[in-house]
Amino acid sequence: MILLLGLLGICPGIPGGLHAGPPELLPETTREPDSGQEDGTNLGAWLATLFRDHISEVDGDRCPSLPSCSAYSVEVFKKHGFFIGWVMTVDRLIHEADEDSVSPLVYHYGKVKILDPVENNDFWWFPQERERP
Amino acid sequence: MFVWTPVLAGEIVIRSGEQMDFARSYMIKGQYDRAVGEFERFIHFFPDDPEVEEARYLIGVCHLKQGHYKAAKEAFAGVMQADPKGPLAGKALLMIGESYYEQGLAGEGEIYFRQVIAEYPHLKDAALYRLGWGKLAQNNWLEASEAFQKVEQGSPFYDRAQGLALESLKGRDLPYKDPASAGVLAALLPGLGHAYLSRYKSAAVAFLLNGLFAWAAVESFHEDHDVLGGILTFLEIGWYSGNIYSAVNGAHKYNRKVQDDFRDSLKKDLNLHLFSSGRQGIGVALTFRF
Numbered sequence: 085m086i087l088l089l090g091l092l093g094i095c096p097g098i099p100g101g102l103h104a105g106p107p108e109l110l111p112e113t114t115r116e117p118d119s120g121q122e123d124g125t126n127l128g129a130w131l132a133t134l135f136r137d138h139i140s141e142v143d144g145d146r147c148p149s150l151p152s153c154s155a156y157s158v159e160v161f162k163k164h165g166f167f168i169g170w171v172m173t174v175d176r177l178i179h180e181a182d183e184d185s186v187s188p189l190v191y192h193y194g195k196v197k198i199l200d201p202v203e204n205n206d207f208w209w210f211p212q213e214r215e216r217p
Numbered sequence: 218m219f220v221w222t223p224v225l226a227g228e229i230v231i232r233s234g235e236q237m238d239f240a241r242s243y244m245i246k247g248q249y250d251r252a253v254g255e256f257e258r259f260i261h262f263f264p265d266d267p268e269v270e271e272a273r274y275l276i277g278v279c280h281l282k283q284g285h286y287k288a289a290k291e292a293f294a295g296v297m298q299a300d301p302k303g304p305l306a307g308k309a310l311l312m313i314g315e316s317y318y319e320q321g322l323a324g325e326g327e328i329y330f331r332q333v334i335a336e337y338p339h340l341k342d343a344a345l346y347r348l349g350w351g352k353l354a355q356n357n358w359l360e361a362s363e364a365f366q367k368v369e370q371g372s373p374f375y376d377r378a379q380g381l382a383l384e385s386l387k388g389r390d391l392p393y394k395d396p397a398s399a400g401v402l403a404a405l406l407p408g409l410g411h412a413y414l415s416r417y418k419s420a421a422v423a424f425l426l427n428g429l430f431a432w433a434a435v436e437s438f439h440e441d442h443d444v445l446g447g448i449l450t451f452l453e454i455g456w457y458s459g460n461i462y463s464a465v466n467g468a469h470k471y472n473r474k475v476q477d478d479f480r481d482s483l484k485k486d487l488n489l490h491l492f493s494s495g496r497q498g499i500g501v502a503l504t505f506r507f
Contacts, residue, residue, distance in 0.1 A: 173459070174460070175462050177422070178423045178460060179419045179466070179467060181419050181421075181422050182418040208396075
């Protein structure tokens with residue numbers, strides 16, 4: 085798991101590839117999803133938070149995606165539990181290289197990022213929250 | 218008869234028509250927040266004015282223009298409840314459906330469009346047109362085509378609807394990728410599923426990572442480092458599972474993009490304009506452009 089989290093530091097891929105259209109301008113006040121106080125019983129989220137707060141802080145934000153890989157990992161562990169969270173974290177690390185071919189580009193604090201939230205990767209099997217009529 | 222109305226210094230008299238026009242002016246300028254405030258001021262000071270329902274209706278429009286869907290729906294629902302048989306009831310119902318559609322909830326909007334079709338014949342074609350677009354948003358190509366076909370000749374939407382009725386059916390023949398095939402290929406050889414999706418960078422990452430971990434695990438067991446081999450095998454299971462999930466997920470996202478690009482290419486031209494023909498009545502102009 086430590087090796088896995090270490091590889092969270094690998095963020096291959098540079099946005100701005102084949103996706104049609106210019107990046108959309110996100111409001112500058114947009115923040116990454118607030119992972120909040122971590123639930124001590126969620127091992128995956130705790131480990132991902134550990135990486136985000138103490139390892140990723142050292143070399144800064146190099147992730148081309150929004151949310152960042154570590155924030156994504158925390159969110160997906162909390163949403164789907166340990167096993168699926170792990171699988172989806174691996175998915176994020178694999179697909180980040182050319183995700184701009186299927187996901188939109190946005191401006192975030194002056195940088196172009198690939199908008200790739202958790203909902204972008206579980207929409208086809210996890211029922212999304214919808215407003216009732 | 219001449220009536221002398223003294224106006225003290227520092228006071229002004231605003232009449233209902235002036236207040237209403239003032240509110241509309243903000244709306245025309247696109248300052249919808251201010252328009253809402255002025256319409257509400259009109260309702261507060263002139264609650265018995267005949268244009269009160271129009272003001273409520275235009276509040277809903279202002280909210281819709283700003284993407285405040287819940288507030289828009291509440292405003293339109295208020296118009297309907299105040300006068301279910303009134304001239305704005307059908308339009309308000311249509312706009313509730315429109316609010317759901319703009320919000321990305323085409324399925325919910327459909328309920329309202331169908332009610333408009335059933336109860337308000339003079340708005341039927343507009344509702345059918347939007348219903349067709351709602352079906353397109355849900356990838357129901359055949360149902361979309363059927364909805365567009367029902368738009369009657371003589372309607373301003375007719376020509377466009379006829380074209381869309383044909384175009385919609387092409388959605389069934391888009392170049393989709395099969396998620397199951399992507400998953401099976403990824404299971405056979407990590408990276409092959411991504412290659413099937415033409416995502417060669419992801420394919421390379423999946424192949425290399427799985428290859429390295431698998432090789433490292435094998436070497437560890439070969440060197441009698443069973444604990445290390447076990448750890449690496451455990452991690453490799455994660456990489457392998459993630460590779461399969463990534464390929465399947467990628468196929469779904471690919472198909473979604475193909476569908477989105479197809480819908481964009483149909484060039485949605487419906488433009489729902491709302492105008493007031495003055496204090497005598499309201500009109501809803503449903504216009505479209507090529």
